[in-house]
Amino acid sequence: MTEQPKNFGFGEDETMLKDSAQKFxxxxxxxxxIHGQVARDPSIHRPIxxxxxxxxxxxxxELGWTAVCIPEAAGGIGMPLVAAVAIAEEAGKAAFPSPxxxxxxxxxxxxxxxxxxANKALGDIATGTATTLAITNRDGSWESTDTDVSxxxxxxxxxxxxxxxxxKSDRFVVSAKGENGVGLYLxxxxxxxxxxxxxxIIDLTRDQAHITFDAAQCTELAAQGAGDKALDAAMPSIxxxxxxxxxxxGEWLLQTTTEYTxxxxxxxxxxxxxxxxxxxxxxxxxxxxxxKSLVYNSACSIDSGESNTELNARMAKSQASDMAVFSSxxxxxxxxxxxxxxxxxxxxFFKRQMHNHVLYGDAKYQRAKLADMVIGKAA
Amino acid sequence: MSEAHKMDTPEQSAxxxxxxxxxxxxxxxRPTVKLPLGALELSDPEALAWLQKxxxxxxxxxxxxxxxxxxxxxxxMDNCQSIANTEMQRVQTPxxxxxxxxxxxxxxxxxxxxxxxxxxxxxxxxxxxxxxCQGFSEPGAGSDLANQQTFAERDGDNWVIxxxxxxxxxAHFAEWMILLCRTSKDDKYNGLSYFVVPIKKALGNGVxxxxxIKLTGETGFNEVIFDNLIVDDRYRLDDVGAGWKxxxxxLSHERGAGPMTTPASGGMAVEEEEGAQTNSAMALIQLAKQxxxxxxxxxxxxxxxxxxxxxxxxxxxxxxxxxxASVPSLxxxxxxxxxxxxxxxxxxxxxxxxVAYEVEGAASTLYVNDDNAPxxxxxxxxxxxSFGVTIAAGANEVQRxxxxxxxxxxxKSK
Ligand SMILES: Cc1cc2nc3c(=O)[nH]c(=O)nc-3n(C[C@H](O)[C@H](O)[C@H](O)COP(=O)(O)OP(=O)(O)OC[C@H]3O[C@@H](n4cnc5c(N)ncnc54)[C@H](O)[C@@H]3O)c2cc1C
Numbered sequence: 187m188t189e190q191p192k193n194f195g196f197g198e199d200e201t202m203l204k205d206s207a208q209k210f211x212x213x214x215x216x217x218x219x220i221h222g223q224v225a226r227d228p229s230i231h232r233p234i235x236x237x238x239x240x241x242x243x244x245x246x247x248e249l250g251w252t253a254v255c256i257p258e259a260a261g262g263i264g265m266p267l268v269a270a271v272a273i274a275e276e277a278g279k280a281a282f283p284s285p286x287x288x289x290x291x292x293x294x295x296x297x298x299x300x301x302x303x304a305n306k307a308l309g310d311i312a313t314g315t316a317t318t319l320a321i322t323n324r325d326g327s328w329e330s331t332d333t334d335v336s337x338x339x340x341x342x343x344x345x346x347x348x349x350x351x352x353x354k355s356d357r358f359v360v361s362a363k364g365e366n367g368v369g370l371y372l373x374x375x376x377x378x379x380x381x382x383x384x385x386x387i388i389d390l391t392r393d394q395a396h397i398t399f400d401a402a403q404c405t406e407l408a409a410q411g412a413g414d415k416a417l418d419a420a421m422p423s424i425x426x427x428x429x430x431x432x433x434x435x436g437e438w439l440l441q442t443t444t445e446y447t448x449x450x451x452x453x454x455x456x457x458x459x460x461x462x463x464x465x466x467x468x469x470x471x472x473x474x475x476x477x478k479s480l481v482y483n484s485a486c487s488i489d490s491g492e493s494n495t496e497l498n499a500r501m502a503k504s505q506a507s508d509m510a511v512f513s514s515x516x517x518x519x520x521x522x523x524x525x526x527x528x529x530x531x532x533x534x535f536f537k538r539q540m541h542n543h544v545l546y547g548d549a550k551y552q553r554a555k556l557a558d559m560v561i562g563k564a565a
Numbered sequence: 566m567s568e569a570h571k572m573d574t575p576e577q578s579a580x581x582x583x584x585x586x587x588x589x590x591x592x593x594x595r596p597t598v599k600l601p602l603g604a605l606e607l608s609d610p611e612a613l614a615w616l617q618k619x620x621x622x623x624x625x626x627x628x629x630x631x632x633x634x635x636x637x638x639x640x641x642m643d644n645c646q647s648i649a650n651t652e653m654q655r656v657q658t659p660x661x662x663x664x665x666x667x668x669x670x671x672x673x674x675x676x677x678x679x680x681x682x683x684x685x686x687x688x689x690x691x692x693x694x695x696x697x698c699q700g701f702s703e704p705g706a707g708s709d710l711a712n713q714q715t716f717a718e719r720d721g722d723n724w725v726i727x728x729x730x731x732x733x734x735x736a737h738f739a740e741w742m743i744l745l746c747r748t749s750k751d752d753k754y755n756g757l758s759y760f761v762v763p764i765k766k767a768l769g770n771g772v773x774x775x776x777x778i779k780l781t782g783e784t785g786f787n788e789v790i791f792d793n794l795i796v797d798d799r800y801r802l803d804d805v806g807a808g809w810k811x812x813x814x815x816l817s818h819e820r821g822a823g824p825m826t827t828p829a830s831g832g833m834a835v836e837e838e839e840g841a842q843t844n845s846a847m848a849l850i851q852l853a854k855q856x857x858x859x860x861x862x863x864x865x866x867x868x869x870x871x872x873x874x875x876x877x878x879x880x881x882x883x884x885x886x887x888x889x890a891s892v893p894s895l896x897x898x899x900x901x902x903x904x905x906x907x908x909x910x911x912x913x914x915x916x917x918x919x920v921a922y923e924v925e926g927a928a929s930t931l932y933v934n935d936d937n938a939p940x941x942x943x944x945x946x947x948x949x950x951s952f953g954v955t956i957a958a959g960a961n962e963v964q965r966x967x968x969x970x971x972x973x974x975x976x977k978s979k
Contacts, residue, residue: 193892458975465965479885501878557870564865
């Protein structure tokens with residue numbers, strides 16, 4: 187079935203990149219530090235604010251991580267998707283608060299546009315312009331043709347919902363409906379006639395907003411009728427990169443919980459002695475491994491230019507979403523009372539997993555799509 | 566992309582071509598006898614003979630035992646067995662009958678027997694002419710394998726063996742058995758030793774084999790009684806008292822986690838009809854399109870669709886895990902994926918076959934002896950048989966202990 191390199195395309199460069207990402211995050215992004223940063227205010231009615239370490243983002247940009255997958259011709263490094271997957275996995279393991287993943291999602295979309303304006307925007311991402319997708323309607327539809335924004339006379343009006351890392355981003359890639367279908371448009375975060383309204387969200391490691399446009403200026407990236415197609419073309423990469431983040435977070439949850447069960451003693455035994463604890467943690471490991479292999483396969487099939495990339499990506503995201511829920515629920519449960527507190531780091535990863543779990547479609551959504559592709563539409 | 570084999574060494578690539586070419590001309594075709602779903606349920610001597618003929622021809626062509634040294638009947642190559650396996654499975658060949666021999670006995674003999682014993686035993690093991698069985702389990706030693714009571718007592722250059730083995734698959738056809746037993750009562754683990762012992766030759770002369778009936782109504786495993794069986798000391802593997810260590814070689818290969826790759830042909834469904842491949846989610850999807858439920862096909866039911874796709878995803882993940890396991894830099898613990906194979910594969914098959922009941926609906930009540938059963942009743946039969954493998958080769962609960970302890974480093978449950 188698979189006609190791809192056995193190592194999923196993880197050559198020397200990609201492996202080195204993964205190692206250096208791991209080192210970067212362990213040096214700069216310990217759970218302790220993240221918690222001190224983003225979890226300062228536990229109040230359930232806390233003010234909605236965006237807290238992140240912008241200097242760390244600058245370092246990420248200097249390391250070239252925003253440029254990895256951008257073609258050299260557009261000013262990037264031109265590495266395969268597995269390179270970004272390697273970084274995303276490590277970012278997930280560190281619950282890194284940054285616009286990195288959202289910028290990757292915008293990057294894939296711009297790469298699918300294949301226009302001069304999109305290529306120019308890619309060059310800007312390569313040099314650190316954080317860019318995010320504004321492509322979701324009020325209902326949270328993941329369909330590329332659904333948007334509450336319209337384009338009239340080259341100006342945008344309406345509201346885009348569930349925009350990831352909006353307050354950290356410099357630019358938005360907005361989908362909007364015109365007479366001839368859905369197009370994609372670039373809007374500066376500082377533009378006039380837009381209002382970025384931050385959402386109060388559960389995940390502490392990102393921000394989210396809805397953005398209202400009122401005849402806002404924009405640059406066309408993909409013409410009407412081409413925008414939804416670009417989004418569809420980018421979707422396999424988007425699903426893959428989000429799933430990679432979840433793999434990393436899952437591994438953190440597994441390792442942390444396993445360590446805890448080796449040291450916490452009850453009934454004169456470390457908790458991990460008891461099979462009611464041991465076996466579910468093994469099941470979490472199985473779930474993570476399934477996901478990781480599906481994610482690498484998905485990335486590799488995209489890098490190999492195969493035709494079944496949507497199939498592979500939706501399988502990966504479906505598995506990732508189920509794993510995200512399972513890995514975090516077991517982590518909380520096996521930490522006992524301490525796992526239920528704000529003080530314990532587990533909730534940081536739990537909340538990130540639950541956010542990613544629904545992003546671009548949960549497991550059942552992916553499987554419904556897969557069923558249509560593989561079995562055919564139901565009668 | 567034609568990158569398929571870009572990681573093949575020149576030797577591997579030449580070997581792959583050889584396999585392809587040979588298989589194109591020598592695929593044995595559909596069986597002329599009725600075969601059970603797997604080798605562990607073989608009871609008809611004619612079915613065995615047909616499969617032995619297939620194994621012998623594949624061995625003669627160099628597709629079996631390729632990575633074993635030439636002196637012991639192998640092909641003397643490096644990492645070529647997995648290529649032969651892939652190529653055989655690609656063209657859906659029948660399964661091989663001597664699975665316990667190839668999967669467990671061969672690596673154990675290779676790593677622990679004397680040279681002349683290896684050369685004596687392994688060629689006919691690989692050719693399938695001599696069937697092997699495994700005498701590990703006893704009434705009181707299942708998961709707690711080291712609790713062996715079968716006893717071997719030294720008598721000059723011989724050993725005299727007495728005891729009782731159970732669940733011994735293929736003993737009714739076996740020429741040889743790998744035997745774990747006790748040589749000292751002083752120490753649970755260090756009191757064990759390991760032998761290869763004759764079965765067929767010793768029937769009525771120290772060995773009795775009696776069939777045990779499985780819940781499906783099939784046979785395939787047996788109880789084996791040793792009553793003063795005499796075995797030459799040359800058939801002892803490794804030192805007296807080193808039986809547990811030798812058994813670990815057997816068990817790691819049984820779980821697919823040992824250094825030698827087991828020859829594995831397969832892929833051919835034993836029944837010819839569409840949807841008869843009881844280990845394939847795609848086959849179940851085919852079946853779901855033919856089976857009716859509330860006036861629509863099972864494939865139109867949204868809940869069944871979800872189950873079918875879940876199984877498809879698990880199967881693809883299993884394939885991709887096998888792929889990833891072969892790339893050391895992509896696995897953080899070398900045994901993390903290999904030690905999962907047995908557990909994951911057997912539970913995946915069981916869950917898939919359980920979904921088949923819902924797909925077949927009322928017709929799932931029909932057994933293989935009913936002409937109206939969908940695809941000859943193969944799916945319910947496969948489901949029932951699936952418990953054999955979630956129990957055998959170390960029950961899956963024990964596999965979870967092993968993974969938790971060896972890979973995650975959690976405290977031993979015992
Ligand atoms: C189809 C089939 C073929 C077989 N073929 C062979 C063969 O060829 N040669 C051979 O030697 N043996 C063979 N066996 C035997 C097999 O290896 C044993 O059945 C298996 O090791 C389990 O042992 P048991 O049956 O004594 O079950 P038990 O050990 O009594 O286990 C019963 C249940 O308790 C669980 N359990 C036991 N210990 C623990 C623990 N520590 N933690 C958690 N759960 C535990 C088990 O997982 C299982 O669910 C075969 C078995 C089957 C079903």
